[in-house]
Amino acid sequence: MSLKNNGIISEGDTALAYSADQKRYHTFQVKICTSVRLWKHTVNTEGAIGHYYGSRFVIRGCSLELFDPNKLEVRLEQQLPSEDNDNRNLLDVASNQKYSTEDIQELKENELAGEQLITEIISGSNTFNEKSQFSKQKYLTRKRAKHLPVIFIYRPSLRHLSLMHYHLRPEKIGFLRIDTLSLLLSLANVRYGSRLLVVDNFGGLVIGAVLERMGGGGRLVELFTTEIIHPRPVLSSFSHLSSLHWECLSAFPLRRLARLREYPQTPQLSNSEQKTNNTAQQPISSLQQSADSLEESSIIEIDVNITQNKSETPLFEEQHDHTPPKEDRYCTARELLIEGEFEGIILASKHDPVPILEACLPFISSSSPLLVYCVFPELISNCNEYFHSSNNIILKNLTTSWLRAYQPAESKLHPEMMSSSCRTGYVLSGVRVKTYTVTPTQSIVTPEADAGEERSPDSKRAKLL
Amino acid sequence: MSLKNNGIISEGDTALAYSADQKRYHTFQVKICTSVRLWKHTVNTEGAIGHYYGSRFVIRGCSLELFDPNKLEVRLEQQLPSEDNDNRNLLDVASNQKYSTEDIQELKENELAGEQLITEIISGSNTFNEKSQFSKQKYLTRKRAKHLPVIFIYRPSLRHLSLMHYHLRPEKIGFLRIDTLSLLLSLANVRYGSRLLVVDNFGGLVIGAVLERMGGGGRLVELFTTEIIHPRPVLSSFSHLSSLHWECLSAFPLRRLARLREYPQTPQLSNSEQKTNNTAQQPISSLQQSADSLEESSIIEIDVNITQNKSETPLFEEQHDHTPPKEDRYCTARELLIEGEFEGIILASKHDPVPILEACLPFISSSSPLLVYCVFPELISNCNEYFHSSNNIILKNLTTSWLRAYQPAESKLHPEMMSSSCRTGYVLSGVRVKTYTVTPTQSIVTPEADAGEERSPDSKRAKLL
Amino acid sequence: MNSKGYKSKIKLNDTVILSDQDGLQSITVQPGESVQSRNGVFLHSDMLGKEYGSKMWSNKGKTYRWALHPTPELWTLSLPHRTQILYTPNISLITSLLELIPGTSVCESGTGSGSLSHAIARTIAPTGHLYTYDFHAERVQQANDEFTAHGLSELVTCQCRDVCREGFNVENYVTAIFLDLPNPWEVIPHCPKSFSPGYSRIVSFSPCVEQIQKSCIALRESGFIDIQMHECLSQQLQVSSCRITEARLDESTDKREERHVLSVVPRLCMPSHTGYLLSASYIKCNVHDL
């Protein structure tokens, strides 16, 4: 569970670069000789090696240098607000800066080192000294961000990956914002040793997050709704998870759940599954293929990395490396499902969740949390009706999460003026209990106790176990 | 337009009492001899007469006294935060106060005047001096609110009435919170001289608000969806409006709009309308009847007031007082509708807005704002589709409003911890333009220009005018 | 813009709002003038006599604009930004918090780009008056030009003045004051002298928490009561049509139900803060002193 290399950036690591100015992440591989593209900059990342993850670096030309705030040469004197200028005499004209863009480019090419460049630009501004303190600081910050960008280098983690994917392609992860995703993990009581069912139509973000929280102990059975398991770039980006983590994961096709309930001991293969297995024979090429079809360069990068270093990310290792017999492809998941007694489910699906939930309930032990996540209100309202008409779901709660980021600048505290993460989906939660049992005193029979009895999961489970 | 009595509280006025502690309003009539019930207190309101509206009063026993913050005897010394107690040694036990509830009642009955009572209660607290400054202040505030409640007396206004009705029965006014209502008024360009169509299924709050903003100049034609106009407690509470204001209002049954378009000049009465007029013969009794059926005492009060002083609130005066011939009941509205050229519509309805809007569009002049307010997303999404498929509505915008109240206490600034006004509806806005005209250059024909032509309101209006 | 009432046909010297997909633009119709666009020219003279709400085609017939009647709301979307401006969701709440009605007299500072000024003038017309101040001389000039062009000059007095130092040059007259200033707490002590006797309202708009904190203290110290603080945001929504399929739950059939539903969902990206609204009441010299 301890950090690889004590959390020190090392050659060959997959790392995240983060620009606080742009609020953007970029995945890259730490290498000594090769340069990587970080937004507009082509950078040799060698300078980061040996420093701790989480450190800040300045992009100075083509190299990375540890950022030291004490080395900033240009500093603003603190002024009392009453002495401050108030911009009232400033006019917004281009002639305020004596250096043109070309001039500044030339200054840069003359290898005017970092802060000296900033000093020069400020001396070129006619209006700098007339600006208010606040405007001066803003000017300085803007110029630094442009000419001496500072980046953070992070080790991938649930926090960073969820922020990154939401920012890159929120619709691909079903608008599962960090607060919503975290809520699902808490309410599902995900922990070391969990035994969970997960349906994840959102690129595998939920699966990756659950695996991180299981920390290499526990059982996650993914019930996939597709014909085969497609390689998922979001899940692949959890490159910090070890083989111990990945071993917790097994998968089973949702469409075979019904048959499993009826004939748990006869794992016969259908035609479609044989086809599936054929596809599974070329895991690397299909991963590659999928990566090629993506538009986001940073995502491609990490996919390629994983493909190249597949020993480090043994996704479904038992199939890929041990080449098990075909009929054993879903063997682990099947055995777990036959055992049943899952301690909860996270159902994050694009499909109508009600039939999926009904199919899964028999495998979930009583007193376990049920979590349903939907992007659209129509789906969640149907599921909410189902929860309320069911006699074995209690503590029902329907929420959506609201997250607001603030600008905690000194003496200018306010929420962010624009947010690009206003949208998330709906979380419906409940706790599965044992189906209604009739007591001698029949006085309290709930009115909904009609249809519920028929689809009672317990009776089905009794058959199964 | 100037204030009655220069804004001084006068005998016979209908006023609003407001308790800032409870955030609750209460309507009452200012009278010299009679007592009114203000929440738990029976109060003679004579003490308020002669003071300005907006002033604060203390309820001291049975009478109202102007509140003077300088007369507060118990004051807390300001302490530096570092010297402050931090409650760490406080235990929450009942024995902390030496006076029982009965004791305090006795102190009150002994006519211990106002602040002296507070002093006595504080001296009876064993833990008061151990509390932190913040807790002391909280304790004091709580005791004062209980034993010496302060109320504001306000003249009714859009601000106060919208807060009052939202608090009393938000569902009756369709969750039209002050921010949402204000947005409708702005976007509909309501002003002195406006010429507006309004559909208001929410107790008349929109109508009252529009009349206040018209300030006695303009034309508001209410298109009502019911068989007859029912007396509406919310509209009645706009008791500050003068006869000049009410004269701007006329009403017409929505179900007769279609016939009006076809035969504008022949106002024949249908059976149902004759029935309507019979009902209109007993305006007072029906108003009373409706008031009796209400549960909110404050609302009853104002209704009764209005019934008793009907000369002051001449709602549909032309019918009630001048007893016009039956066929003239909707005469004013009919003439206005035949003229057409309304400068906008506010459609705040429980019904599907699309057919209503379609029926109203012919009467609305081009370049006019269209405002639709709905409580349920399903209705607004349909109407949004209609807006987008129409070729004579531009600048379409769908929003909901978010309002947050803060507790601006000194050095303890934070949003209110609980809000009882989290819900409002959806506002869809657009601007009606002239129907698509085909130009010689047919290059830019929008794909939706199909069905729209048929229901073109302009062609119908041409027939009408 | 408003006081003249609604006109149905475009006339010379009218302010007209031109609308296309990309936004709004305000023009004053002048002989010989025109609006340039990438796909052709719109001659002002072509608009004369046309009904408001008409579609105007460019001379090449390749693009069009809607010619709209001005309203304060359209003006707010089309005006030249000289400063950060207030938008309609805040403007409308401010109007209600100030309890503006036809006839109210109001002080406002700063004038800024005049977005709120137009909405105030609309609401207090025809008998109210707006005194609006800005310390930036150039802005005052531009605002005055606009008020004149929009026919509001009788309703609005716009002056260049540093109200933080000098207060308003209006005494015992207004019943509503609006502040949108970097240091509102400096002008708050000057406000009571401008109020007419009786009940008046103040609203101050500030983007940052610190401004609210200082203003709140100033309001209390200056004798304001019923101090409240609000934040109002317009949540932008979209209606998305989504295809909902059933997941395949067994191997016997591949036929799955599919339906389309319309969902109202928030937009991904929208303004998440504009500013805080601090509001309060003031009662000037009670007639009786008990």
Next chain:
Amino acid sequence: MNSKGYKSKIKLNDTVILSDQDGLQSITVQPGESVQSRNGVFLHSDMLGKEYGSKMWSNKGKTYRWALHPTPELWTLSLPHRTQILYTPNISLITSLLELIPGTSVCESGTGSGSLSHAIARTIAPTGHLYTYDFHAERVQQANDEFTAHGLSELVTCQCRDVCREGFNVENYVTAIFLDLPNPWEVIPHCPKSFSPGYSRIVSFSPCVEQIQKSCIALRESGFIDIQMHECLSQQLQVSSCRITEARLDESTDKREERHVLSVVPRLCMPSHTGYLLSASYIKCNVHDL
């Protein structure tokens, strides 16, 4: 509660959460003990051997409780409030912002009612450790009793200490610190010494703006980086079934279409603020000094 793993049957000394319509209640199953209710008594001994999630009837058969397996989330809803507590929407975001995983070591102050402590312990089990502090001796005692009852005593160390004056008594060890204190800025300067070398996280929860402002300055002055501030609220929703009728639009017919739709709408009344979350990173002594 967690480290023992999930059990299917109720045993002696188990913590069981009893749920009815009105809320949750936590008990420790003891021989001879019982839970009283208006409609009868629930004997602890009746629960022994029952499956978690079973419905327990009172001795008179008139009312029931669901006997639930404890989780930190159910515990949060059932625990005895000694202080204002954190609820699951904030707890879950804090867990992610602190980047907690199995194995993380954490400092927390104050312990309060232990709502967050249980969630932290669940997430960092089995190899992490939580050091939690409160200045209120009685609370520390109660919290320790609960940690023991819930089988968390090996994961959690709860101590009585004024961390604002003395800091934490853990050095170079933890990678996450959580603060929920009236004066968080007093303890922030003490935090770096408790961090292990490398990358660590801090989150501070405060209801008031002033606390955030001071904490923010303290974080900056103590060398924290990547300072961020968030507010997270759970918006409670309800599904209401509404009847939609067409308005009558002509006099020829009285038949109007009517349909029922399910709408997801916000509740009228809900918590509108809990607190602000200030988060930051700290990098302790880089191994190389360039």
